[in-house]
Amino acid sequence: MTPRRSSSPRAPPSNNISVKGLTRFHRARKRHVVTSQTEHKCVLDSCRHLKQEGFEVTCLPVRPNGLVHLDQLGAAIRPDTGPVSVMAVNNEIGVVQLLEEIGRICREKGVVFHTDAAQAIGKIPIDVEKMGIGLMSLSGHKIYGPKGVGAALYIRRRPRVWVERQMSGGGQERGIRSGTVPTPLAVGMGAACEIAEKEMEYDSRRISSLQERLLNGIRARLDGVVVNGSLEHRYPGNLNLSFAYVEGESLLMGLKEVAVSSGSACTSASLRALGVDEDMAHTSIRFGIGSKEESKLQVKEMTNNENVDSAGLEIMNFVSLPIFRFPTIPSLVKILDLNDFVLLLEVFLVNLSSS
Numbered sequence: 001m002t003p004r005r006s007s008s009p010r011a012p013p014s015n016n017i018s019v020k021g022l023t024r025f026h027r028a029r030k031r032h033v034v035t036s037q038t039e040h041k042c043v044l045d046s047c048r049h050l051k052q053e054g055f056e057v058t059c060l061p062v063r064p065n066g067l068v069h070l071d072q073l074g075a076a077i078r079p080d081t082g083p084v085s086v087m088a089v090n091n092e093i094g095v096v097q098l099l100e101e102i103g104r105i106c107r108e109k110g111v112v113f114h115t116d117a118a119q120a121i122g123k124i125p126i127d128v129e130k131m132g133i134g135l136m137s138l139s140g141h142k143i144y145g146p147k148g149v150g151a152a153l154y155i156r157r158r159p160r161v162w163v164e165r166q167m168s169g170g171g172q173e174r175g176i177r178s179g180t181v182p183t184p185l186a187v188g189m190g191a192a193c194e195i196a197e198k199e200m201e202y203d204s205r206r207i208s209s210l211q212e213r214l215l216n217g218i219r220a221r222l223d224g225v226v227v228n229g230s231l232e233h234r235y236p237g238n239l240n241l242s243f244a245y246v247e248g249e250s251l252l253m254g255l256k257e258v259a260v261s262s263g264s265a266c267t268s269a270s271l272r273a274l275g276v277d278e279d280m281a282h283t284s285i286r287f288g289i290g291s292k293e294e295s296k297l298q299v300k301e302m303t304n305n306e307n308v309d310s311a312g313l314e315i316m317n318f319v320s321l322p323i324f325r326f327p328t329i330p331s332l333v334k335i336l337d338l339n340d341f342v343l344l345l346e347v348f349l350v351n352l353s354s355s
């Protein structure tokens, strides 16, 4: 993938330039934007701003597996549609959208396909030609590139995609974005892309096998484990699971040895869009597999079989605590505030260990 043009913002500014910039550039003829309910907040917020300016926005629901319904997408596109913005890999549930099919529909209908590929670049193959991508937002630090500025926006040159600049200034980057590009960071991101491309195939095999091992290990020991989002169309480094009867925050706090996150599980737009009920959404945990996050280096990253196995064991031990098998506990979790619940849990554990 060779960007025809690049700018230097991170993914949110790139998403803003793409969604708002393209829509506003064509404001005389295009009054409509299509996106999906599981987009990153910066895309959804950009759409909300456009709505306030009088543009129309169709925010497509997704299927229970997290994929955009292609027929609904095709039907939503109108003669006055500007961008269709659908993210490549979902940051909360890891679902990979059908990019080639979405690009084909956009091409047939003559609209620009923008994809937020912050979670996709360097992890899954992206071919802007085959996928009919007109605009693509990237983020350097997701592939161990420099933090802060090391990111880019791909803008197609043929056929040319036009965007209105969203920031006043000196007209750098051919008027797309003012501000001097920090060369070391741009070079750093280029190097990160190069390395990620070389390692993608090997990493993908390694991470898929770790994901399978983790999921099989957990499922072999526990019932009531639900994978949120499609398993088939998923970046394997993101496994989002719900555990019946266990509140995600409690599980998160109970797991001391492994790096997991509940993200914004209780308010997760993606999980809600999938139709996951509130109880199960509250028990959701996102396992980041195969990657190292600087802030979490004190805990075991799931980068090898040993760590994945011990993660499965730790989860099983925690979820199997009698407290979670007690039928009134789920209701307690709902009634009590989290701190009270954790306090109760600690008292219970102390009693359990001294009995």
Ligand SMILES: Cc1ncc(COP(=O)(O)O)c(C=O)c1O
Binding pocket: 010, 011, 012, 040, 042, 087, 089, 090, 091, 116, 117, 118, 119, 138, 139, 140, 151
């Ligand atoms: C899909 C997606 N878009 C945008 C962003 C924001 O990107 P940045 O980290 O460059 O601010 C993220 C961050 O996690 C993301 O996952």
